[in-house]
Amino acid sequence: MTKSMNNFVVSGKKSDFHLPKNFKITLIVLVLLLIASIAASLFFGAKAVSMQDLIDGLFYSDRDSHGANIVRKRVSRTIFALLCGTALGVAGALMQAVTRNPLADPSILGVNTGASLFVVFGIAYLNITSANQYIWFALAGAALTAIFVFGIGSLGRGGATPIKLVLAGAATTAALSSLVTAIMIPSTYAMDQFRFWQIGSVGSGTWDNIMTFIPFLLVGLGIALLTAPALNALALGDEVASSLGVHPSSLRFGAAFGGVLLCGAATALAGPIGFIGLLATHVMRLILGPDLRFVIPMSALAGAIILTISDCIGRLLGSPGELEVGIVTAFIGAPILILLAKKSKVRSL
Amino acid sequence: MKSELTNFHFIRAGMQKRRRRWLFVTAVLTISACLLCCLMLMLGNTIYPVNEVVRSLFGEQIQGVTFAVNTIRFPRMLAGVFAGFAFGVGGYIFQTMLRNPLANPNVLGITSGSSVAAVFCITVLHTSNAVVSVASVGAGLATVLVMYVLSKGKTFSIGRLILIGIGIQAMLDAFISYLLLLSAQQDISAALLWLSGSLNGVQLSELPPLMLTVLGLTPIAALYGKQLNMLELGEQTASSLGVATNKTRLVLIVWAVFLVAVATATTGPIAFISFLAGPIANRLVDIGASNIIPAGLVGANIVLIADLIGQFAFEYRFPVGVITGLIGAPYLIYLLIKMNRKGEL
Numbered sequence: 001m002t003k004s005m006n007n008f009v010v011s012g013k014k015s016d017f018h019l020p021k022n023f024k025i026t027l028i029v030l031v032l033l034l035i036a037s038i039a040a041s042l043f044f045g046a047k048a049v050s051m052q053d054l055i056d057g058l059f060y061s062d063r064d065s066h067g068a069n070i071v072r073k074r075v076s077r078t079i080f081a082l083l084c085g086t087a088l089g090v091a092g093a094l095m096q097a098v099t100r101n102p103l104a105d106p107s108i109l110g111v112n113t114g115a116s117l118f119v120v121f122g123i124a125y126l127n128i129t130s131a132n133q134y135i136w137f138a139l140a141g142a143a144l145t146a147i148f149v150f151g152i153g154s155l156g157r158g159g160a161t162p163i164k165l166v167l168a169g170a171a172t173t174a175a176l177s178s179l180v181t182a183i184m185i186p187s188t189y190a191m192d193q194f195r196f197w198q199i200g201s202v203g204s205g206t207w208d209n210i211m212t213f214i215p216f217l218l219v220g221l222g223i224a225l226l227t228a229p230a231l232n233a234l235a236l237g238d239e240v241a242s243s244l245g246v247h248p249s250s251l252r253f254g255a256a257f258g259g260v261l262l263c264g265a266a267t268a269l270a271g272p273i274g275f276i277g278l279l280a281t282h283v284m285r286l287i288l289g290p291d292l293r294f295v296i297p298m299s300a301l302a303g304a305i306i307l308t309i310s311d312c313i314g315r316l317l318g319s320p321g322e323l324e325v326g327i328v329t330a331f332i333g334a335p336i337l338i339l340l341a342k343k344s345k346v347r348s349l
Numbered sequence: 350m351k352s353e354l355t356n357f358h359f360i361r362a363g364m365q366k367r368r369r370r371w372l373f374v375t376a377v378l379t380i381s382a383c384l385l386c387c388l389m390l391m392l393g394n395t396i397y398p399v400n401e402v403v404r405s406l407f408g409e410q411i412q413g414v415t416f417a418v419n420t421i422r423f424p425r426m427l428a429g430v431f432a433g434f435a436f437g438v439g440g441y442i443f444q445t446m447l448r449n450p451l452a453n454p455n456v457l458g459i460t461s462g463s464s465v466a467a468v469f470c471i472t473v474l475h476t477s478n479a480v481v482s483v484a485s486v487g488a489g490l491a492t493v494l495v496m497y498v499l500s501k502g503k504t505f506s507i508g509r510l511i512l513i514g515i516g517i518q519a520m521l522d523a524f525i526s527y528l529l530l531l532s533a534q535q536d537i538s539a540a541l542l543w544l545s546g547s548l549n550g551v552q553l554s555e556l557p558p559l560m561l562t563v564l565g566l567t568p569i570a571a572l573y574g575k576q577l578n579m580l581e582l583g584e585q586t587a588s589s590l591g592v593a594t595n596k597t598r599l600v601l602i603v604w605a606v607f608l609v610a611v612a613t614a615t616t617g618p619i620a621f622i623s624f625l626a627g628p629i630a631n632r633l634v635d636i637g638a639s640n641i642i643p644a645g646l647v648g649a650n651i652v653l654i655a656d657l658i659g660q661f662a663f664e665y666r667f668p669v670g671v672i673t674g675l676i677g678a679p680y681l682i683y684l685l686i687k688m689n690r691k692g693e694l
Contacts, residue, residue, distance in 0.1 A: 103512070152682065155689035163508035164689055167451065170515055171681045178620065178674025181545065186665035274519070323530055330523035334516045338499060341512035 020288045030301045037308040041078040042071060045315045080205025080213070081311045081325070082304040084270050085280075087217050087262040089303020090224045092277015093284075093296045094259035097231040098252050099150065102282070102340060103162045106142075106263035107274025107330075110172035114145025115267040117176045117183075124187045131209050131269055135216070138268030143260045145172060150256075201324040202270050202311050209269045216265035221300070223258030228292040231255055235290060273326045275333020276303050282336060306332070367635050371643070374633045378646035382430065385653035389426040390418055392661060420553075428551040428616055429652045429669070431559045433626075435612035437648020438570075438641055440623025441630065442605040445581050446598065449507045450684060453623045454489075454609045457514045460623075461521035462492030463613040468525050468540050472532030482558040482614045489610035492517065493602060546619035546670025548656055555615060562611045567642075569604050574639030577601060619670045621677025622648050628684075651676075 042054060053067025058075070060068075088106065095104040106112050118141030122128040128137065149172050153165035230251050233241040238248045266273070280302035284295050307325060310332065314323035390402045397414050405415045406423065440453040454460050466488035470481045496517065500510045529540060542549065576597045579587040588594050609623065626648035630640040633647070655672040 108515075152686055152689065155686060157692040163512065164685075166512060166515065168682075168685055168689075170456075171678065171685050174620070174674065175678030175682060178671060178678055181671050182667065182675060185667060185671065186663075317527075318530055321530065323527060327523045327526045327530075330519045331527075334519040334523070337516035337519070338513050341509050341516065342499060 020291060020294055022287050023294060026284075026287050026298065030298065030305065033305050034301060037305050037312070038078055038082070040312045041081065041308050042074050044312050045070070045074060045319075076207050076210065077202055077205040077311075078308060080210055080270070081202040081308045083210065083213055083217055084202060084266045084273065085276060085304035085307030086300040087213075087220060087266040087303075088273060088276035088307065089280035089299040089301075090221060090277075090296055091259045091263035091266070092279075092303070093281040093292065093299040094224055094227075094231075094255050094262070095277065096281055097234065097292055098256045098259065099165060100235065101162050101165055103166050103278070103337065105275060105278040106259075106267070107272060108166055108278065108337070109146065109149050109169040110176065111142045111145050111149070111260065111263055112267050112272035112274065113173045113176040113180070114141040114148075115139070115264055116272055117141055117180050119268065120180050120183050124183050131204075131212050135212060135265055135268040139261065139264040142264035142267065143257075145176070146256065146260050148172060201322070201326065202307070203322060203324075204270060213265055213269055216261055220258045220262035220265070223254060223261070224296050227251060227255045227258065228296050231292050232290075235292075271324075271326060273307070273329055275329045275336070276307055279303075279306055279329075279333045279336050282340070371634050371640075374630075375643055375646065378633075378643060378650060382646060382649050382653065385650060385657070386426050386430065388657060389429065389653060390422050392657070393417060393422060424551045424553045424556060425548045425656070426653070427553075427556055427560070428548050429656050430649045431556070431563050432548075432612040432616040432619060433622055433649035433652030434645035435559065435563050435608035435648070436619060436622035436652075437626030437630075438567075438645040439605040439609035439612075440625075440648070441627035441641060441644035442577065442601050443623075444627040445577055446601060447507060447510070448581055450624075450628050451511060451688075452507060453627075454605070455618070455621070455623060456511055456518075457493070457496055458517035458521060459489045459492050459606060459609055460613055460618045461518045461525075462488045463610040464544065464618055465521050465524055465528070467543070467614050467617075468528050471540050471543065472528055472536040475536075478555045478614075479558055482562075482611050485614040486607055486610040489606040489613075490603070492521075493606055542668070543617040545668045546617040546673070547668035548616055548652075549668060551616065559611050559615045562607055566604055566607060567645075569600065570639070570641040573597060573600060573604075574641050577641070578639055617670065619652060620674040621681070622651055622673055625651060625673075625677050625680060 042058075043049065047067075047070055049067040049070055053065060054071050056063040056065060056068035056071070058071060092105050095106065095109065096102060098104075115138035118137040119128075119134050122133065122137040128134065149165065149168045152172075153161075153168035156164075230241075230246045233244045233246045234248060234251060236244075241248050241251075263277070277299075280299040281295065284298045284302055288294050288298060307329070310328040311325045314325050314328045317323045317328075387399065387402075390406075391397055391399065395413070395417065397418065401411055401414050402418050405411050405418045409415075436454075443452050443454060443457065444450050463485035466484040467481050470476045470484050474480075476484075496510065496513060499513050499517075500506075525544070532540065576587075576592045579590050579592045580594065580597060580601075582590075584594055587597075612619075626644045627640070629647045629651075630644035634640050634643050651673065652669060655676065656669040659667040659669050659672040
């Protein structure tokens with residue numbers, strides 16, 4: 001194990017670059033799933049569209065029919081879902097690597113609720129109204145909450161064990177969400193604004209929001225890909241990592257910053273969506289092994305697929321309205337958490 | 350021989366001291382709950398003096414007072430007292446039995462299970478209150494069963510139990526959101542009010558299930574209180590002290606679920622009562638005494654205080670669940686920090 005890990009740790013040389021066994025087949029399957037999910041997302045929804053509408057909406061911008069317009073709406077929504085899924089998948093992988101904790105996920109660690117609190121505070125007291133403003137509040141809230149939760153979770157012997165982190169996250173979520181309620185109840189205006197945002201939904205996927213999102217996504221992804229090799233070293237323990245030329249604490253800070261950036265931005269625009277990171281990263285690690293240089297990009301892909309398909313399911317189940325995607329992902333993702341808790345050894349909890 | 354005798358006296362003196370302390374604390378908690386009840390009846394948009402309140406409760410018709418006190422404030426007060434007691438006792442039983450202050454009906458998903466059933470009854474089936482109570486008890490017991498099956502391993506781990514509880518809660522909450530989406534607009538507001546844990550608009554006719562459950566089942570405390578304390582010493586010690594551990598555990602769990610589920614069906618999940626009451630009662634009395642009744646009284650006190658704060662401390666009236674959440678959550682974080690420092694997790 002250690003020997004094979006040393007092979008991919010701190011990879012500078014090309015000769016170290018071994019593709020995991022199932023990499024190619026996984027990549028092919030994921031790409032096919034991605035195409036299928038995009039098609040499903042364009043095609044299915046509260047209103048059925050015909051093939052002709054689909055073609056009109058996608059390729060002939062001058063043809064104006066009801067169905068074609070619906071398809072055009074769905075295009076931006078689908079792109080937004082893909083981007084959010086990517087961000088959340090990578091954020092989950094980064095956080096799990098940084099905390100060396102299989103249960104780290106923005107929603108479980110309370111980071112989403114932190115972002116929510118800052119946004120609702122901004123809406124209620126500082127009169128923020130646009131996505132451009134939400135995003136900074138959400139980022140600040142996400143970052144502070146991440147620091148707080150990790151601080152509490154890593155107190156005492158053994159550092160940040162999974163159970164300590166999850167409990168710290170759950171407690172912080174409880175505390176912050178009662179604050180959210182307390183701010184929201186007296187202000188009908190904030191309640192109205194916030195209600196749509198509070199349950200994660202990609203219905204807010206407009207081109208404006210996509211444009212706001214892209215810079216954050218690119219920076220976050222860049223950080224993730226750059227830190228992946230060093231994070232592999234970190235998985236072997238701080239001492240080994242230092243001896244391999246990695247500076248553990250600055251690496252942690254950098255990678256955590258990337259994770260918070262990604263999930264904070266996604267939360268700001270779509271609202272809190274849980275369990276994507278947990279789901280995507282775990283499935284990918286199960287298939288590909290622990291090498292983050294592959295797990296991170298594939299988690300991005302998997303996250304995008306899961307979120308887009310969940311959104312489709314939500315639209316079909318909730319018809320004629322929609323079942324927000326945050327609800328669907330919780331329903332799919334929570335069993336994974338239960339499974340992980342069941343499987344892991346008592347000692348490691 | 351002599352030293353044995355002094356030992357015996359020493360132990361007896363200690364027992365008597367603890368017994369006195371238990372009686373004293375219970376009395377104080379009862380008195381303060383009664384005072385808070387009076388405040389609940391007197392305070393409101395208009396403040397009525399005690400004699401008018403009492404006269405109207407005994408059936409005299411007084412202009413204005415009768416409606417406000419008998420129809421609005423009295424049911425609200427009763428709901429607060431009984432729900433607080435039920436949540437307090439339920440939480441204490443789980444915390445003591447699992448030997449961990451974090452293990453309470455909220456964390457274990459029981460409250461969420463009951464909530465799902467209640468929301469389903471309110472929004473889809475439109476059933477009567479009694480049916481809502483029965484359904485939430487059933488759902489609460491089912492949740493316990495699922496938790497038990499899922500967390501059963503070669504060895505028991507409280508950490509695993511809590512993690513599974515969090516997962517189950519996430520799923521059940523998602524299901525509640527789905528039910529809310531399906532339901533009609535006028536049912537949604539009723540369900541939302543209920544979900545935040547509120548004493549608003551509780552009617553006298555809704556209370557009998559809760560009151561009967563609490564009053565009817567409290568005598569179990571006298572029968573099983575000691576056994577619960579022995580269970581806390583560990584499986585082996587308890588059975589060597591003559592406790593039928595499995596039977597005791599079953600009785601206690603069913604009892605606690607009954608209390609929590611019926612209270613949840615009546616007032617909605619009032620946050621953190623089941624979590625706060627036990628540790629406070631243990632602090633007030635001593636650990637080692639059977640603190641079931643004190644824990645229930647502490648629960649009732651907290652609910653009444655929080656409801657008074659929610660009604661009158663701010664410009665806006667907050668439901669009681671928001672206030673208890675604001676009080677309870679920081680305590681939870683404090684407790685975690687303390688447990689982490691000591692390495693108890």
